[in-house]
Amino acid sequence: xxxxxxxxxxxxxxxxxxxxxxxxxxxxxxxxxxxxxxxxxxxxxxxxxxxxxxxxxxxxxxxxxxxxxxxxxxxxxxxxxxxxxxxxxxxxxxxxxxxxxxxxxxxxxxxxxxxxxxxxxxxxxxxxxxxxxxxxxxxxxxxxxxxxxxxxxxxxxxxxxxxx
Amino acid sequence: xxxxxxxxxxxxxxxxxxxxxxxxxxxxxxxxxxxxxxxxxxxxxxxxxxxxxxxxxxxxxxxxxxxxxxxxxxxxxxxxxxxxxxxxxxxxxxxxxxxxxxxxxxxxxxxxxxxxxxxxxxxxxxxxxxxxxxxxxxxxxxxxxxxxxxxxxxxxxxxxxxxx
Amino acid sequence: xxxxxxxxxxxxxxxxxxxxxxxxxxxxxxxxxxxxxxxxxxxxxxxxxxxxxxxxxxxxxxxxxxxxxxxxxxxxxxxxxxxxxxxxxxxxxxxxxxxxxxxxxxxxxxxxxxxxxxxxxxxxxxxxxxxxxxxxxxxxxxxxxxxxxxxxxxxxxxxxxxxx
Numbered sequence: 001x002x003x004x005x006x007x008x009x010x011x012x013x014x015x016x017x018x019x020x021x022x023x024x025x026x027x028x029x030x031x032x033x034x035x036x037x038x039x040x041x042x043x044x045x046x047x048x049x050x051x052x053x054x055x056x057x058x059x060x061x062x063x064x065x066x067x068x069x070x071x072x073x074x075x076x077x078x079x080x081x082x083x084x085x086x087x088x089x090x091x092x093x094x095x096x097x098x099x100x101x102x103x104x105x106x107x108x109x110x111x112x113x114x115x116x117x118x119x120x121x122x123x124x125x126x127x128x129x130x131x132x133x134x135x136x137x138x139x140x141x142x143x144x145x146x147x148x149x150x151x152x153x154x155x156x157x158x159x160x161x162x163x164x
Numbered sequence: 165x166x167x168x169x170x171x172x173x174x175x176x177x178x179x180x181x182x183x184x185x186x187x188x189x190x191x192x193x194x195x196x197x198x199x200x201x202x203x204x205x206x207x208x209x210x211x212x213x214x215x216x217x218x219x220x221x222x223x224x225x226x227x228x229x230x231x232x233x234x235x236x237x238x239x240x241x242x243x244x245x246x247x248x249x250x251x252x253x254x255x256x257x258x259x260x261x262x263x264x265x266x267x268x269x270x271x272x273x274x275x276x277x278x279x280x281x282x283x284x285x286x287x288x289x290x291x292x293x294x295x296x297x298x299x300x301x302x303x304x305x306x307x308x309x310x311x312x313x314x315x316x317x318x319x320x321x322x323x324x325x326x327x328x
Numbered sequence: 329x330x331x332x333x334x335x336x337x338x339x340x341x342x343x344x345x346x347x348x349x350x351x352x353x354x355x356x357x358x359x360x361x362x363x364x365x366x367x368x369x370x371x372x373x374x375x376x377x378x379x380x381x382x383x384x385x386x387x388x389x390x391x392x393x394x395x396x397x398x399x400x401x402x403x404x405x406x407x408x409x410x411x412x413x414x415x416x417x418x419x420x421x422x423x424x425x426x427x428x429x430x431x432x433x434x435x436x437x438x439x440x441x442x443x444x445x446x447x448x449x450x451x452x453x454x455x456x457x458x459x460x461x462x463x464x465x466x467x468x469x470x471x472x473x474x475x476x477x478x479x480x481x482x483x484x485x486x487x488x489x490x491x492x
Contacts, residue, residue, distance in 0.1 A: 007336050008171050014343050015178050021350055022185055029255040030324055033266055036288075036310065037321035082312040084286040086268045089253035089417035091357040102361055104414045106436070108270070108286045110311050117283040119445040122412040122436045124364075146364065147438045148410040157365035160358055172335050179342050186349055193419040194488055197430055200452075200474065201485035246476040248450040250432045253417035272434070272450045274475045281447040 020094045024129055024136050028092075028101050032085040040070035048130065048137040055143045082110030084117075090127070093161050097131040102159030105143065121145050124152045126159045184258045188293055188300050192256075192265050196249040204234035212294065212301040219307045246274030246281075254291070257325050261295040266323030269307065285309050288316045290323045348422045352457055352464050356420075356429050360413040368398035376458065376465040383471045410438030410445075418455070421489050425459040430487030433471065449473050452480045454487045 027046060034043045044063035047053065053060040053069075060066045069075060090103040107121040124146055128139045144152040191210060198207045208227035211217065217224040217233075224230045233239060254267040271285040288310055292303045308316040355374060362371045372391035375381065381388040381397075388394045397403060418431040435449040452474055456467045472480040 004168060004332060004336065007340070008168065008175070011175055011336070011339055011343060012171070014347065015175060015182070018182050018343070018346050018350065019178065022182065025253075026255055026257075029253055032268065033255065033288075033320035033324055037317040039321060042324075079317055080312055082286075082310050082316075084268050084270075084288075084310045086252055086270070086286070088414055089353075089357055091354055091361065093354075104360065104412050106412075106414070108283055108310075117286045119283065119436055119447065122410075122414070122445045124361075124412075146410050146412045146436075148408055153365040153407055156361035157367060160361055160370075168332060172332065172339070175339055176335070179339060179346070182346050183342065186346065189417075190419055190421075193417055196432065197419065197452075197484035197488055201481040203485060206488075243481055244476055246450075246474050246480075248432050248434075248452075248474045250416055250434070250450070272447055272474075281450045283447065 017094060020099065020131070020136070021092050024092045024094065024099045024101055025090055027129070027136055027138070028090045028103065028127060029087055032087045032105075035070060035075075035085050036079060036083060038070060038076065038079055040067040043067065043070050046138050047141075048132060048139060051138050052140045053138075053143075054140065056145055078109060081112070082117075084108040087125070090125075091160065099127075099129040099131075099136065100159055101125075101127040101129065102156065103127075104146075124155045126155045181258060184263065184295070184300070185256050188256045188258065188263045188265055189254055191293070191300055191302070192254045192267065192291060193251055196251045196269075199234060199239075199249045200243060200247060202234060202240065202243055204231040207231065207234050210302050211305075212296060212303060215302050216304045217302075217307075218304065220309055242273060245276070248272040248281075251289070254289075255324065263291075263293040263295075263300065264323055265289075265291040265293065266320065267291075268310075288319045290319045345422060348427065348459070348464070349420050352420045352422065352427045352429055353418055355457070355464055355466070356418045356431065356455060357415055360415045360433075363398060363403075363413045364407060364411060366398060366404065366407055368395040371395065371398050374466050375469075376460060376467060379466050380468045381466075381471075382468065384473055406437060409440070412436040412445075415453070418453075419488065427455075427457040427459075427464065428487055429453075429455040429457065430484065431455075432474075452483045454483045 044067040086106040088104040090101040093100045103125045105123045108117050109120050111118045123143045126142045129136050130139050144155050146152045208231040250270040252268040254265040257264045267289045269287045272281050273284050275282045287307045290306045293300050294303050308319050310316045372395040414434040416432040418429040421428045431453045433451045433453050436445050437448050439446045451471045454470045457464050458467050472483050474480045
């Protein structure tokens with residue numbers, strides 16, 4: 001019987017690990033649709049209460065500041081003129097109750113001078129997340145635009161586990 | 165033994181749930197490669213026989229109309245001139261035998277006036293899917309271009325489960 | 329007891345299959361961050377020692393040639409001027425110890441004549457991978473730009489399992 005107990009316990013652990021990876025993936029992917037539909041409180045609720053969202057030009061501490069960014073005239077203006085915050089498929093590494101997600105994001109906006117769209121920003125994203133009693137939440141998200149500044153490649157390099 | 169029976173049954177259910185999420189993800193991601201290689205019948209077979217594909221300018225009812233769109237001169241012309249229907253990583257929510265997938269799609273085409281590509285359309289995608297005896301199939305896919313019309317953000321908001 | 333043994337064995341097999349699909353996905357998604365941060369040896373280590381990376385204009389045989397591409401002035405120049413190798417969410421098919429992944433990749437670069445970014449290349453990617461004692465590795469990756477050449481749609485068509 002001990003063989004069965006051990007196999008069950010191992011399966012439960014492996015299944016939990018897979019569920020964690022997919023839950024973190026869903027959380028990261030929900031940012032774009034929530035931001036582009038103006039769901040300020042829902043965007044903020046992706047973070048833990050004291051979570052940090054650090055973008056090149058703006059540092060947001062806690063949910064209230066994140067929600068305020070979504071409600072700002074600048075952000076609402078992008079929605080009104082046509083905007084897609086496309087979050088790329090994240091590379092997720094779960095370690096117990098912590099996780100790191102690494103992805104690109106593209107801010108794609110309606111081109112006012114033509115009939116198509118243009119890529120306004122291509123950005124490196126490094127997320128850290130933590131398991132909480134009510135599910136995974138973002139602890140920090142750091143975004144750096146990939147315009148040649150050295151911080152952005154460094155941020156990409158920091159998000160992947162070392163493999164040999 | 166009852167403890168083992170319950171743990172096995174729960175693991176079977178959780179594993180099925182994970183398999184469903186990945187199967188729905190694969191189905192959604194297969195649209196682009198099938199459409200861009202002109203596989204009209206294979207594209208249509210992603211939907212159930214009476215499935216609906218509702219794009220801004222075109223409403224397709226059933227597989228025959230979907231296949232006809234892929235075979236159309238307009239679609240074949242895009243393939244011939246260079247085209248990528250990039251389906252973004254989908255956010256998938258499975259509930260029993262039903263699922264909702266939410267993603268962005270980018271229609272990226274060769275730029276005839278330059279040496280690169282341009283983003284012709286950035287679109288919100290809302291998919292509903294159903295489990296059938298032969299696997300998951302699309303029931304409805306609604307696409308709305310993110311050009312500032314209010315329908316598109318509303319479509320994004322409708323595709324995510326409510327979290328607190 | 330035989331019922332329990334069979335159910336455990338089946339769960340172990342299904343769980344392994346899910347882990348494989350996610351491991352292959354992570355491997356494919358790690359290419360962009362490693363390439364854009366200049367990790368030449370880490371990029372090369374995604375392939376098995378004799379692995380092949382076949383891009384339109386360049387055929388690389390083995391890890392040394394792949395690492396040399398990352399170290400080249402051309403590639404380092406893209407990083408210095410601002411570049412994102414965005415690997416789209418891969419469609420992964422695992423069959424035992426082999427896997428096929430199909431995705432799009434977008435090479436997005438800082439626009440030197442404006443303040444945004446431009447899509448320099450949109451490319452069909454067909455990966456074959458193999459399980460090795462130390463994890464999954466790439467056997468071949470074939471990239472063809474989607475500029476209207478017939479090879480590119482053919483590459484997309486070849487990467488999906490036949491469904492009815």
